[in-house]
Amino acid sequence: MYLMESKGGAIVCMLLALFFLGTWPALLTLLERRGRLPQHTYLDYSITNFLAAVIIALTFGEIGKSTPNQPNFLAQLAQDNWPSVLFAMGGGVVLSLGNLSSQYAFAFVGLSVTEVITASITVVIGTTLNYFLDDKINKAEILFPGVGCFLIAVCLGSAVHSSNTADNEAKLNDFSSDYKDGTLNTLKEGYSVKSNDLESGSDSVDEFKAGTAVFLVELEKRRAIKVFGKSTLIGLTITFFAGLCFSLFSPAFNLATNDQWHTLKQGVPHLTVYTAFFYFSVSCFVIAIILNITFLYYPVLNLPKSSLKAYLGDWNGRGWALLAGLLCGFGNGLQFMGGQAAGYAAADAVQALPLVSTFWGIVLFGEYRKSSRRTYILLGSMLCMFIVAVAVLMESSGHRALEK
Numbered sequence: 001m002y003l004m005e006s007k008g009g010a011i012v013c014m015l016l017a018l019f020f021l022g023t024w025p026a027l028l029t030l031l032e033r034r035g036r037l038p039q040h041t042y043l044d045y046s047i048t049n050f051l052a053a054v055i056i057a058l059t060f061g062e063i064g065k066s067t068p069n070q071p072n073f074l075a076q077l078a079q080d081n082w083p084s085v086l087f088a089m090g091g092g093v094v095l096s097l098g099n100l101s102s103q104y105a106f107a108f109v110g111l112s113v114t115e116v117i118t119a120s121i122t123v124v125i126g127t128t129l130n131y132f133l134d135d136k137i138n139k140a141e142i143l144f145p146g147v148g149c150f151l152i153a154v155c156l157g158s159a160v161h162s163s164n165t166a167d168n169e170a171k172l173n174d175f176s177s178d179y180k181d182g183t184l185n186t187l188k189e190g191y192s193v194k195s196n197d198l199e200s201g202s203d204s205v206d207e208f209k210a211g212t213a214v215f216l217v218e219l220e221k222r223r224a225i226k227v228f229g230k231s232t233l234i235g236l237t238i239t240f241f242a243g244l245c246f247s248l249f250s251p252a253f254n255l256a257t258n259d260q261w262h263t264l265k266q267g268v269p270h271l272t273v274y275t276a277f278f279y280f281s282v283s284c285f286v287i288a289i290i291l292n293i294t295f296l297y298y299p300v301l302n303l304p305k306s307s308l309k310a311y312l313g314d315w316n317g318r319g320w321a322l323l324a325g326l327l328c329g330f331g332n333g334l335q336f337m338g339g340q341a342a343g344y345a346a347a348d349a350v351q352a353l354p355l356v357s358t359f360w361g362i363v364l365f366g367e368y369r370k371s372s373r374r375t376y377i378l379l380g381s382m383l384c385m386f387i388v389a390v391a392v393l394m395e396s397s398g399h400r401a402l403e404k
Contacts, residue, residue: 210366
């Protein structure tokens with residue numbers, strides 16, 4: 001099997017994981033805004049997410065000669081390593097719950113803010129747990145200031161959300177007043193434009209300018225999850241639950257591959273990162289399928305009912321959902337490969353993925369367009385602090401002694 005042994009290689013893995021894991025949420029948000037049911041999207045996503053794990057296991061996990069201490073993927077499947085397998089599968093369960101929850105949180109709280117809050121919880125809980133599980137191989141004097149930088153960025157992100165919400169409320173109030181007065185006209189705000197925006201799903205459809213009040217109203221009409229009139233507590237509760245799940249999956253995977261609690265029998269080798277990722281993805285897939293098939297017939301948050309037949313016939317946006325699954329699967333795999341070499345605490349630098357998600361939110365969905373100057377200043381400050389946090393956490397990476 002292929003072993004990631006260099007710090008440079010681990011950092012490349014983490015950077016690629018950062019891009020992949022910051023991009024797939026944007027694709028799920030895109031489809032929800034175009035009106036595709038989240039149950040349909042997540043079922044498609046789950047298939048290719050699991051496929052990515054199988055591809056990684058059968059390629060990287062089978063490269064080179066199998067040894068007693070570092071067996072290849074297929075050889076390790078027959079070994080008595082169930083305590084570690086259960087840790088890996090437990091990590092898959094909480095990740096699946098977190099990803100499923102965040103899909104709904106994106107609609108209520110927004111892509112950027114959901115990622116910021118969940119990332120902050122992951123850093124505070126998950127990175128701290130990984131630091132001690134990794135026998136402190138990361139440089140504490142660098143690691144924890146990096147965590148601090150991340151938390152500062154989280155505070156700035158919360159301020160961005162608060163400021164942008166106030167901006168949107170002001171736009172909707174003005175829109176409502178103009179509508180009641182009978183003075184609203186499309187020329188006033190230039191609502192109608194030709195758009196090649198990916199979100200439109202068409203190159204020839206008239207769209208409303210992002211950032212205007214009428215854009216927000218039309219988006220609510222089109223999207224699958226209706227959010228107007230819903231309590232903000234609903235979105236925040238879902239978001240915090242997702243963050244708690246995310247904070248636990250990486251430490252569980254760490255325990256699966258390094259057996260810090262000595263649960264394996266004497267002479268049984270640790271799970272390789274590829275075998276652990278396979279079992280991790282199996283449980284992630286099973287939980288996702290069970291929950292989303294249930295949600296087809298018993299939907300949550302007032303979504304319409306669906307069926308397996310309707311899902312199988314829904315090809316609108318299926319390609320984007322399948323791509324999202326591949327990006328998430330390969331992103332998680334790369335994160336774990338980097339963590340095995342440099343330490344999972346440093347690999348948690350990919351939790352700065354709000355950098356990428358915010359970029360896609362601005363480009364694809366027009367988030368923060370026509371916002372106030374205060375919002376723009378806070379947004380720029382948040383992104384700068386995230387960049388600092390990523391650099392500091394990666395610099396803290398140590399080097400794990402691999403068994404030969």
